[in-house]
Amino acid sequence: MAESAAARALRLIDLVPFLVSNPGVSVKETATVFKVTVPELLKDLEILFMCGLPGYTALELIDLSVEDGVITIREPQNLEVPRRFTESEALILRVALSALEDLLPPDKKASVGKLRAKVSKLFSSQIPEDALFYQGDTSREKMKMISRAIEGRKKLEILYFNPLKPDKSRRKISVLRVKAEPKRTLIEAWCDSSRGIRTFNLAQIEELEIKDEAIEEIDLQDKEERISAVVQAPADSYFAIENQAQLHQIAEGYEIEIFQPEWLVRKVLAEAGSAVLRSPSMMATRVRELASRSLALYQ
């Protein structure tokens, strides 16, 4: 489709301040910046040469020339300053700044936040600052890092939050595989500090960094030991929904393979009585003990 006269007029208007602020710029570079062909740009300049302020004598016209492929603007008239953002462009810029702010490390966020507030005030008084909120997909960012570590066969250092432990732990891991489930993503990896294969929930990895260290060659015999347990729970319970991908329905309830017995014990407690841990009996006893000890606190 042919470009509209209006779209071309806008480009002409934007060309003037660009030429003013880039003295000695070539035709070719200008064409690249404005995404047009060289002949199109030359035509633009030809039209621009005819434009000016009322009167249209040599004093009022835009004065420019092209020599040896270089553009010189001698008189921009009143188009010297670049065109202001439209309301819609200002909103797009606010989205871009919010996205940037979200991506930056905490110590760098403040300056972008300030700038975003400045842009909100300057350009778009009609759209309140709080009408826009941006929070990116952190798990996607983390997954990109993990993929890069796998490709480069490098170790990752992670800060891991395990709700069963009093402190967050910093560990070096060699990723073996990634399991994407409907409600969570699990990372199976060799963990240097525990000298074994461990499973990490992506959502609980708080920081990660690729180390310049080759991954451990893992003997898969070392696989993390799994325990099979049976839990009875309603189909619409948190337990059943969260662990959907891991559950096998059997007569007594759901069968699940787990790595940490304590994790399942706590999950069953959190179901507030609607879930029952059927086996192994040692774990069921642990549920009972923990519940009794908790109950004792209220008596």
Add this chain to the structure above:
Amino acid sequence: MSNAKTERLVNLTMALLGSKRFMSKTEIFRRVAGYSGNQETKERMFERDKDDLRSLGIEIEVASHDPLFEDEVGYRIRPEAFQILESFDPEELGLISLSLGLLRNDEFATAAESLNRRLNSLSITPQMPEELVINEERVSESGLAEILSALSQRVTIAFNYRKLDAKRGSERKVNPLGVSAWRGEWYLVAEDLERDDIRAFKLSRIESEVTRISKAGAFEIPADFDIKDYLVMLKPWEFSATIQLRKSSGIGLRNRAYSILEIDEEWDELKVNFASETHALRESLWLGDDVKVISPDSLVAKVVASLEKIVASHG
């Protein structure tokens, strides 16, 4: 023909921008190059030119009470509305440029390029922030460009929306009030005109084109509007509970607590907010005998009843 029109639009812009007073149509036709033909032809040309410039986002101010033109309407473009007159320092320009780079692959690419070109024409060299590695990110989502544009001009829009679990979508007519990205998904908060209520819409569930069904400036957005009040996941947690926690346990709760008081060598007392009573119940039970709920009473009762049930069923 088209070249002549391009030329006339540039001349009109320059004339209206250069004029200190409002220019009447008569004056425009007499002084701005490119208006020819009989009065009716010129009028039509001017009306179209004016619409074209406005559609490009150039604000043309109209005044009917200029003392110089008692009967006639006057036009001008205020420099403040046309030019970037605010100052940005090199660092700010660097950050803007970096942020616009994020939109490179999106439907905003054209707008981002245009913004970048104009900012690069400010005769200030942007200073790119050092040591900043920005991972590629897909910021936008289909439909967002239309919604932002409608929001910026406060235009009522219509689209077909399918609610979660609904088999078919339904036609919605809404006044957009704000947008939010949350973990890779975009949401629109808007006044639903038929339901007479403010609702949240997930962009990925919009099944049609977004169409404009009003003129610009059809409604106003309250200055104190905060999108976080209308999106469940952004709503601040408001269920407050007081709990006692054994030292060195419950790091997640400790991080969230708004007050922590030491009781003795073994216990601390925390005031913490939860999303709901169910959330508080689940989190307290998960922590087992490392936690004792103090208040509210209804939560204490639920914790005790749950524990009794658990003990009974694991006998």
